[in-house]
Amino acid sequence: MAQTAFAAKRRITLAGAAIDAVLALIKAVGGVIGHSQALIADAAHSASDLASDVLVLWAARIGAQPPDANHPYGHERFETAATLGLGATLLMVAGGFAYDAGMRLLQPERIADPGWLALSIACLSVIGKEAAYRFTMRVANCYDSDLLRANAWHSRNDALSSLVVIIGVLGALAGYPFMDAVAALA
Numbered sequence: 355m356a357q358t359a360f361a362a363k364r365r366i367t368l369a370g371a372a373i374d375a376v377l378a379l380i381k382a383v384g385g386v387i388g389h390s391q392a393l394i395a396d397a398a399h400s401a402s403d404l405a406s407d408v409l410v411l412w413a414a415r416i417g418a419q420p421p422d423a424n425h426p427y428g429h430e431r432f433e434t435a436a437t438l439g440l441g442a443t444l445l446m447v448a449g450g451f452a453y454d455a456g457m458r459l460l461q462p463e464r465i466a467d468p469g470w471l472a473l474s475i476a477c478l479s480v481i482g483k484e485a486a487y488r489f490t491m492r493v494a495n496c497y498d499s500d501l502l503r504a505n506a507w508h509s510r511n512d513a514l515s516s517l518v519v520i521i522g523v524l525g526a527l528a529g530y531p532f533m534d535a536v537a538a539l540a
């Protein structure tokens with residue numbers, strides 16, 4: 355049973371990791387081509403998402419191990435610890451997001467270049483991360499895994515962040531430069 359659950363968790367986490375790897379690559383290339391610091395920073399975020407996928411895989415693997423002499427009650431506490439770690443990084447991500455939006459509001463010249471490149475990449479990001487949220491959440495509920503739920507919520511947070519970028523860029527293209535920052539704060 356534990357092994358079936360682990361196989362399902364591994365499959366879904368690897369799919370999410372593939373999305374994060376592709377997004378990191380596209381954002382890095384787009385950032386270099388478009389000379390966009392915002393995209394490079396976003397690429398770094400996707401790379402850190404990839405790192406948390408690896409953490410989830412590792413914790414799920416240990417959590418699936420049967421009880422042994424050193425751990426007579428099983429290894430589920432490893433999953434709990436990793437879940438707490440994921441929750442903490444999620445808080446940091448949300449905090450960094452608010453800080454960044456605030457800085458842009460105070461210094462309008464720092465508003466990221468509102469180009470079509472940033473817009474297309476943000477659209478890809480919303481689709482990819484929302485998909486990751488949905489399929490990860492389905493498996494999380496199926497096996498009642500808080501570890502996967504935490505990772506799924508992180509994906510949805512990232513999808514929402516990119517959605518805010520889209521609204522801001524569209525606003526800027528329509529001639530409202532401050533909308534970028536306002537949308538980010540919202």
Ligand SMILES: [Zn+2]
Binds near residue numbers: 399447508
């Ligand atoms: Zn993320």
